[in-house]
Amino acid sequence: MTVPKRLIDEGTAFDRALLSAGRDERPSGDYERRVIAAASALPASASASAGRPSLLSRLVRPQYLAVVVAIGAGTAFLSSTSVPRGGRSDAASAATAEREVDPAPRPTTSFEANEGALLAVAVVATPDALPSAPAAAAPRASAPAAPPSAPVAASAREIAPAVASGASLQREVELLDTVKRSLRSGAHADAERSLESYDAEFPSGTLKPEAGFLRIRLLLAKGDRAKARALGDELRTRYPNGVHARRIQAALAADAGNEGQDQASPR
Amino acid sequence: MASSPTVLGDGPPATAVRSDASVAAELEQRKIALIRAHLTPVWGFLRRLGLSPPDAEDAGQEVLLTAVRKMDAILPGQEKRFVFGIAVRVASRRRRSTRSFTSRAVDVDLDTCEAALPSSDEILERREALELLDRALATLNEEMRTVFILYELEEMSMPEIAEVLDVPVGTVASRLARARDQFQKATRRLQSREP
Numbered sequence: 001m002t003v004p005k006r007l008i009d010e011g012t013a014f015d016r017a018l019l020s021a022g023r024d025e026r027p028s029g030d031y032e033r034r035v036i037a038a039a040s041a042l043p044a045s046a047s048a049s050a051g052r053p054s055l056l057s058r059l060v061r062p063q064y065l066a067v068v069v070a071i072g073a074g075t076a077f078l079s080s081t082s083v084p085r086g087g088r089s090d091a092a093s094a095a096t097a098e099r100e101v102d103p104a105p106r107p108t109t110s111f112e113a114n115e116g117a118l119l120a121v122a123v124v125a126t127p128d129a130l131p132s133a134p135a136a137a138a139p140r141a142s143a144p145a146a147p148p149s150a151p152v153a154a155s156a157r158e159i160a161p162a163v164a165s166g167a168s169l170q171r172e173v174e175l176l177d178t179v180k181r182s183l184r185s186g187a188h189a190d191a192e193r194s195l196e197s198y199d200a201e202f203p204s205g206t207l208k209p210e211a212g213f214l215r216i217r218l219l220l221a222k223g224d225r226a227k228a229r230a231l232g233d234e235l236r237t238r239y240p241n242g243v244h245a246r247r248i249q250a251a252l253a254a255d256a257g258n259e260g261q262d263q264a265s266p267r
Numbered sequence: 268m269a270s271s272p273t274v275l276g277d278g279p280p281a282t283a284v285r286s287d288a289s290v291a292a293e294l295e296q297r298k299i300a301l302i303r304a305h306l307t308p309v310w311g312f313l314r315r316l317g318l319s320p321p322d323a324e325d326a327g328q329e330v331l332l333t334a335v336r337k338m339d340a341i342l343p344g345q346e347k348r349f350v351f352g353i354a355v356r357v358a359s360r361r362r363r364s365t366r367s368f369t370s371r372a373v374d375v376d377l378d379t380c381e382a383a384l385p386s387s388d389e390i391l392e393r394r395e396a397l398e399l400l401d402r403a404l405a406t407l408n409e410e411m412r413t414v415f416i417l418y419e420l421e422e423m424s425m426p427e428i429a430e431v432l433d434v435p436v437g438t439v440a441s442r443l444a445r446a447r448d449q450f451q452k453a454t455r456r457l458q459s460r461e462p
Binding site: 003004006007008011012014015017018019020021022023025026027028031032034035036038039042 | 336
């Protein structure tokens with residue numbers, strides 16, 4: 001059996017670029033911390049202590065169990081009224097995965113039946129206390145505790161210092177996506193309005209070159225070739241390298257080709 | 268008879284408590300090590316299978332929590348195979364039961380822009396590359412796509428993939444050959460359309 005060389009090493013430059021982009025993509029910054037927090041809230045596994053009384057079983061005494069059940073029931077009620085994206089997997093997904101993925105089902109105890117709800121409480125209460133929390137997460141420790149039903153991921157994102165720039169970038173992307181959609185559907189006036197909104201909101205936006213490229217596309221779509229070329233020249237002078245310059249050049253060249261065809265074709 | 272402090276009350280002997288604490292600490296470290304080693308690769312695997320970034324986060328957490336619960340069943344050196352085996356099943360179930368696998372799957376989560384904000388060019392290039400990659404992967408069926416990602420991106424060997432998927436190595440080889448052929452055809456088509 002031949003073992004092929006991997007495309008990421010031996011493929012075309014284009015294949016390698018795409019595969020590298022996929023390999024390098026990363027989840028959000030606090031993802032690992034949240035998952036570790038959720039895992040830390042899990043009780044010791046049953047098989048870890050087989051053959052001797054487990055720490056868990058000794059902790060679960062009637063007086064504790066009453067508290068546990070009360071918290072579990074309360075949290076289960078709260079969870080049923082709010083299913084946060086990040087928080088969902090903290091509790092419910094573990095139990096769901098246990099049922100649906102577990103290759104070797106095992107008997108469940110009454111404690112474990114309440115476990116999903118318990119996890120939601122534990123995760124909200126404890127993540128910043130973890131010794132393994134990365135340094136970047138430290139400022140979050142002083143944040144006010146979220147209510148038990150609040151999404152863990154959402155609350156973490158609200159506090160994270162990097163989110164302000166991320167959110168504003170998200171807004172930039174949304175506005176420019178609106179421009180693209182309008183251009184695709186031929187709604188030039190809508191595209192223009194969105195571009196004006198972008199310019200007003202982000203006079204020094206991170207995606208300014210992309211906005212410029214879209215304005216060129218809009219001008220070309222409206223048939224205003226002179227302005228499109230003038231803007232193209234200006235942008236290529238300002239951003240001579242990179243993908244925008246190539247895209248502007250390609251758009252103007254394609255338009256020039258169309259113009260040539262228009263002039264050459266008999267009417 | 269003099270009573271020892273360790274037998275006061277109905278608690279366990281102090282030596283047993285110390286032992287349990289030590290076991291619990293070791294277990295905690297193993298959990299954390301497992302998550303740190305596999306969470307991001309599993310997230311990436313789920314992304315390339317077509318989940319949006321937030322859905323991949325949910326599913327990835329589900330995978331790792333399941334693995335943590337079953338940690339004692341994992342043989343040393345088999346962690347990756349075990350975790351990805353769970354990931355394949357979680358992804359397959361989500362594909363059947365949710366709408367995670369939609370066009371949202373090619374969205375780029377801007378929260379992934381860590382540390383210094385990348386330049387406009389970098390964002391655009393990254394976004395476009397990921398969109399093109401996902402478009403090329405979308406031309407593969409689920410079986411071929413899974414094998415392709417495990418081999419090309421997770422750099423698993425064919426015997427390892429066979430164990431993860433519980434299929435013969437020959438089946439993996441056949442799926443991989445077809446997947447590579449189809450992927451390369453797709454990227455050639457996409458490249459010819461790029462300016």
